[in-house]
Amino acid sequence: MTEHEPVTPAAPAAAQQAIPAKPLGPPGLPIVVNGVEQCMDVDVRTTLLDYLRDHLHLTGTKKGCDHGQCGACTVHVNGRRINACLTLAMAHAGDAVTTIEGLGAPERLHPMQTAFVEHDGFQCGYCTAGQIMSATALLDEPCGPDDAAVRECMSGNLCRCGAYSNIVAAIQHVRKGGA
Amino acid sequence: MKTFTLQRAQAVEQAVALAATSPTAQQGATVRFLAGGTTLLDLMKLDVEQPAQVVQLRDLGLDEVEALPDGGLRIGALVTNSVLAHHPLVAGRYPVLAEALLSGASVQLRNMATTGGNLLQRTRCVYFRDTATACNKRVPGSGCAARGGHHRNLAVLGTSEHCIASNPSDMNVALMALDAVIHVTGPGGGRAIPIGAFFLLPGDTPHVETVLLPGELITHVTLPPLPDGTRSTYLKLRDRASYEFALASAAVVRTPGGAFAIALGGVGTIPWRAPQAERELAGQPATEERFHAAARAALRDAQGFGQNDFKIELARRCLVQALKNVTGTGGQA
Numbered sequence: 001m002t003e004h005e006p007v008t009p010a011a012p013a014a015a016q017q018a019i020p021a022k023p024l025g026p027p028g029l030p031i032v033v034n035g036v037e038q039c040m041d042v043d044v045r046t047t048l049l050d051y052l053r054d055h056l057h058l059t060g061t062k063k064g065c066d067h068g069q070c071g072a073c074t075v076h077v078n079g080r081r082i083n084a085c086l087t088l089a090m091a092h093a094g095d096a097v098t099t100i101e102g103l104g105a106p107e108r109l110h111p112m113q114t115a116f117v118e119h120d121g122f123q124c125g126y127c128t129a130g131q132i133m134s135a136t137a138l139l140d141e142p143c144g145p146d147d148a149a150v151r152e153c154m155s156g157n158l159c160r161c162g163a164y165s166n167i168v169a170a171i172q173h174v175r176k177g178g179a
Numbered sequence: 180m181k182t183f184t185l186q187r188a189q190a191v192e193q194a195v196a197l198a199a200t201s202p203t204a205q206q207g208a209t210v211r212f213l214a215g216g217t218t219l220l221d222l223m224k225l226d227v228e229q230p231a232q233v234v235q236l237r238d239l240g241l242d243e244v245e246a247l248p249d250g251g252l253r254i255g256a257l258v259t260n261s262v263l264a265h266h267p268l269v270a271g272r273y274p275v276l277a278e279a280l281l282s283g284a285s286v287q288l289r290n291m292a293t294t295g296g297n298l299l300q301r302t303r304c305v306y307f308r309d310t311a312t313a314c315n316k317r318v319p320g321s322g323c324a325a326r327g328g329h330h331r332n333l334a335v336l337g338t339s340e341h342c343i344a345s346n347p348s349d350m351n352v353a354l355m356a357l358d359a360v361i362h363v364t365g366p367g368g369g370r371a372i373p374i375g376a377f378f379l380l381p382g383d384t385p386h387v388e389t390v391l392l393p394g395e396l397i398t399h400v401t402l403p404p405l406p407d408g409t410r411s412t413y414l415k416l417r418d419r420a421s422y423e424f425a426l427a428s429a430a431v432v433r434t435p436g437g438a439f440a441i442a443l444g445g446v447g448t449i450p451w452r453a454p455q456a457e458r459e460l461a462g463q464p465a466t467e468e469r470f471h472a473a474a475r476a477a478l479r480d481a482q483g484f485g486q487n488d489f490k491i492e493l494a495r496r497c498l499v500q501a502l503k504n505v506t507g508t509g510g511q512a
Contacts, residue, residue, distance in 0.1 A: 043182070044182060044183060044184070044185050045180045045182060045183075047220070066224070067221055067224070068217060068221060068287075068288055071285065071287060074287055080261075080290045081286060081287050081290060082287050082290050082291050083217075083287045083288065083291070086216060086217050086220050086221060086288075086291065087216050087220065087291065088185065088213075088216065088220065090185055091185070091213065091216065091235055091237070093187075134286070134287070137286075138286075141286065142265050151421070152420075152421050153286055155285055155420075155421035155422040156284070156285020156286055156287045156288065156422055157285075
């Protein structure tokens with residue numbers, strides 16, 4: 001496919017013909033990252049995770065397994081948490097992405113960040129950005145009130161230091177109205 | 180990862196026409212549809228999948244869950260696992276499906292993964308995922324490294340000398356027990372495929388996993404209505420309490436008339452319907468003895484390969500407990 005023409009919905013009779021689909025990327029829709037519009041100009045193979053880290057230099061989002069198994073790369077896309085390692089950057093043209101950098105800053109922490117500090121919800125800190133992005137998304141998800149429900153809803157974020165009990169305590173603190 | 184072109188289809192017919200240029204819709208496809216991407220991108224990173232063209236489906240709609248006039252349900256192919264699991268019509272009428280979905284993967288993955296994509300989820304066999312090893316499913320005729328290798332998580336039902344890879348999906352097990360129908364649109368028009376005829380046993384062509392033909396796009400899934408008073412449940416056994424694939428699972432649907440629909444997960448090369456077990460239970464009193472008889476019948480043809488021998492007994496016990504749960508006899512588990 002070398003040329004891209006404006007597309008009108010195909011009639012069924014024309015379905016046998018190869019119809020060019022709308023191209024992605026420049027000059028397509030921008031991606032909005034932490035409220036800032038970005039024009040993506042990257043290799044099509046670039047994951048959203050690598051785009052955030054290597055192209056926008058938003059290195060708070062971490063790469064752990066790169067296969068959707070650890071949750072270190074968790075970001076919000078259009079308000080829902082996903083694994084940034086398992087999705088292509090170009091596939092998100094038109095989407096709004098929030099990373100840990102968009103959640104808070106050292107001088108104005110998000111309540112969940114404050115709670116992680118107060119409850120000692122990390123040790124080495126490598127998984128923490130992903131944990132906090134999951135934890136803040138959880139606040140708006142169907143999740144039961146007890147600790148067991150929080151652990152289930154947080155099972156997509158692994159912590160090799162084993163800070164789990166303090167992470168649950170931090171999340172419950174915020175859910176119960178703490179700041 | 181091999182490079183590819185990425186396109187965003189604006190109509191179903193357009194996506195179909197693009198994909199119809201692939202010589203196959205199975206392993207080795209040169210055009211792939213991209214929905215949630217949780218399987219496809221993972222396998223592309225491993226070079227297990229090497230499409231030249233990727234067609235993104237996000238602009239096609241296909242993301243609605245609707246009640247049908249007959250009391251059934253219509254699920255768009257792009258409905259995510261999260262949305263489907265928490266939809267009131269699913270949680271209310273088809274708890275086996277909601278429970279199966281919520282037992283699979285993590286919230287992040289369920290926010291990405293879609294109904295159509297999950298129907299096409301690929302095996303977690305480590306040799307399928309490793310291009311340095313032999314795998315008939317990945318490279319037809321190359322052999323099977325799993326039989327003499329690490330196969331603790333692989334199948335005991337529906338295997339062949341060429342492949343013992345297990346189907347890892349939870350959703351598919353529930354859809355099997357619910358007699359779901361898969362609706363596809365292809366170059367020649369649409370067709371409806373009962374899920375019992377959708378998956379293919381490995382036989383001597385383990386690289387052919389479904390009946391899908393080049394260009395065929397799953398547009399939606401329908402569930403038949405269930406009689407009032409039907410109960411259903413999904414029980415999943417695994418190595419850890421969450422975020423893990425099933426070693427064995429059971430989906431059970433019981434109508435007030437005493438008919439059972441039973442499917443097993445984690446143990447079959449395809450999501451495994453167990454009609455022998457259903458016959459053992461039909462019209463019989465719900466007793467533990469009958470449940471054990473049904474479980475024996477379901478696993479009668481099972482064959483282990485050493486490391487996975489334990490799954491045969493585990494699957495029996497899983498089904499017995501699921502039957503207790505759905506009939507309200509014995510303790511919950």
